[in-house]
Amino acid sequence: MSVFVKNLRYVRPGFDLHVPSFAAPAAQITAVVGPNGAGKTTFLKCLSGLWRFSEGTVEIAGANLRTLTDAERARRLAFVPQEHTAAFNFSVLEFVLMGRTAYLPLFAAPAAADRSIAAEALDYVGFSRSPDRPVFDLSSGERRLVLIARALAQQADVLVLDEPTTFLDPRHETGVMALARRLAEEQHKAVIVTLHNLDLAVRHAGRIVFLKEGRVVADGPPSDILSEDLLHRVYDIPMQIIEHAGRRFIVK
Amino acid sequence: MPYNRARTMSRRKRLFILFLFVSPLLIFLFSLTLGPSDISISDLGKILLSPLAKSGEGTVTPVQRDIIFAIRLPRLLLGLAVGAALSVSGASLQAVFKNPLVNEYILGISSGAAFGASLSIVVLGQAFPPQIGAFGFGLAAVGLVLLVSRGPRFSPVSVLLTGVIISAFFSALLSFVEFFASPYSLQALFYWLMGNLGGAGWGDMAFPLAVMAAGTALLLLMSWRLNVLSLSDEDGRALGLNVKRDQRTVVLTATLVTAAAVSVAGIIGWLGLIIPHLVRMIVGVDNRKVLPLSAVLGASLLVLADDAARSLAAFEIPVGIFTSLIGLPLFILLLTKSSKIWR
Numbered sequence: 001m002s003v004f005v006k007n008l009r010y011v012r013p014g015f016d017l018h019v020p021s022f023a024a025p026a027a028q029i030t031a032v033v034g035p036n037g038a039g040k041t042t043f044l045k046c047l048s049g050l051w052r053f054s055e056g057t058v059e060i061a062g063a064n065l066r067t068l069t070d071a072e073r074a075r076r077l078a079f080v081p082q083e084h085t086a087a088f089n090f091s092v093l094e095f096v097l098m099g100r101t102a103y104l105p106l107f108a109a110p111a112a113a114d115r116s117i118a119a120e121a122l123d124y125v126g127f128s129r130s131p132d133r134p135v136f137d138l139s140s141g142e143r144r145l146v147l148i149a150r151a152l153a154q155q156a157d158v159l160v161l162d163e164p165t166t167f168l169d170p171r172h173e174t175g176v177m178a179l180a181r182r183l184a185e186e187q188h189k190a191v192i193v194t195l196h197n198l199d200l201a202v203r204h205a206g207r208i209v210f211l212k213e214g215r216v217v218a219d220g221p222p223s224d225i226l227s228e229d230l231l232h233r234v235y236d237i238p239m240q241i242i243e244h245a246g247r248r249f250i251v252k
Numbered sequence: 253m254p255y256n257r258a259r260t261m262s263r264r265k266r267l268f269i270l271f272l273f274v275s276p277l278l279i280f281l282f283s284l285t286l287g288p289s290d291i292s293i294s295d296l297g298k299i300l301l302s303p304l305a306k307s308g309e310g311t312v313t314p315v316q317r318d319i320i321f322a323i324r325l326p327r328l329l330l331g332l333a334v335g336a337a338l339s340v341s342g343a344s345l346q347a348v349f350k351n352p353l354v355n356e357y358i359l360g361i362s363s364g365a366a367f368g369a370s371l372s373i374v375v376l377g378q379a380f381p382p383q384i385g386a387f388g389f390g391l392a393a394v395g396l397v398l399l400v401s402r403g404p405r406f407s408p409v410s411v412l413l414t415g416v417i418i419s420a421f422f423s424a425l426l427s428f429v430e431f432f433a434s435p436y437s438l439q440a441l442f443y444w445l446m447g448n449l450g451g452a453g454w455g456d457m458a459f460p461l462a463v464m465a466a467g468t469a470l471l472l473l474m475s476w477r478l479n480v481l482s483l484s485d486e487d488g489r490a491l492g493l494n495v496k497r498d499q500r501t502v503v504l505t506a507t508l509v510t511a512a513a514v515s516v517a518g519i520i521g522w523l524g525l526i527i528p529h530l531v532r533m534i535v536g537v538d539n540r541k542v543l544p545l546s547a548v549l550g551a552s553l554l555v556l557a558d559d560a561a562r563s564l565a566a567f568e569i570p571v572g573i574f575t576s577l578i579g580l581p582l583f584i585l586l587l588t589k590s591s592k593i594w595r
Binding site: 045 | 352476487490493495538
């Protein structure tokens, strides 16, 4: 098991997240879904070691998160944020090279080998424009690919994507999820992703965790747990599940 | 592999950058000949190539030798060091605070140092040199900023805001001292505050030069890390950086470097803000290029400004006035041109 969470608790005024158990295996997408404010991003940031949680344990590829240094953690787990928020306009290549930070000593800069890894990552995600292009000039979809390429340059076994499809058109939405699936199937990464689009979760995830108000409502393969009753309980609106051409779609 | 190709940079630009890197040496040699005492290039060559020759040998007089080694050389070396140190310090702090409008004095060094110097010049007299007062109170002001802004709500914005408040506090203290100062000490204080490179001899310079050299070298070594530090703190952590440790290292180093520069040269404004901006317009935002080029450009421009300060009139004009007079219009120009570099 690549990521294993036990009894994780994160408390802040007005919000209490409690996940008794969570597992994200290698070579599979695990989707975390739920309404706004359910605690999806909080959960992802806790298990990625970015936010401190008050109780519980997180194991990443067999190591306890609390015993890892920042660099050790980043070599095992790569986190892809929702948006790119740099103050300075780096080129695509300079930006992706930052994924090599965890491998570099304090005074070192990336070498030729790091540039090759960054270039391969850009190739893998299908970024076809010049790597000298400034990041601010890219579209939302291209920027998302560059963020994923930077995470790939970390060469970590676990990839955590926080709402990777938000603000993307249907073509880029599908492209990003297909990429996440390739990373799981071809590179055997454990991919953990938060999503608002339930159709994408049902189609690509091997396992879905439903969160509501900081609590796990359901956890399992979509074929086992998905029901109209569950969706109603989680989202508080009636939803229909319809089957078409062997696939299940959710209609609001 | 298309991504491994060299960055697209024209031959003309490469030559220009090469010129910038050798410019401190050219300006240094030119500036050695500049001054009220006429020393030709050939005499300068003789003096520099035979520093241990006996007085009176050849056409070079002992006075000329003394002018070069005791007056002009320390002044120019100080100009190069202060220009490089302030520019690199400003560029580093801009990265750490993720804000291109930050300068090397943002954490209150200038106000603290000004107050320290005023205590020395106005209240304590010669027994307490302004260099020590400026260095000590410059560090104290930054220490106070970091102390007040630490804790769970620590963030670059809170540090910057605290810097503004502490600066205002020390400015008020400075005004208080100025109010009680005699006209003579007020004039001396004013001269110090405007910044000037002519006041220090070899003895006064040794410690500040060593601090500036060591600190600037450390910041240059961290230039790649500064790229990652310029992202959000959370992004930096996700990429494996010990963000707080690296931020502290850069802020403390930049503070020491700036305090050392201010202690020996007074408050020379605008270099740390404008030089990194100019450099980013030439080479982009990668700090591996921004920092070294800021060092050489800052060094060259400060020595040129000092040349103007000591040549344009019969008396010496404080160099800080020139850097501000050149810097402010330049900054307005940069503001209209640099929207592609930062947001």
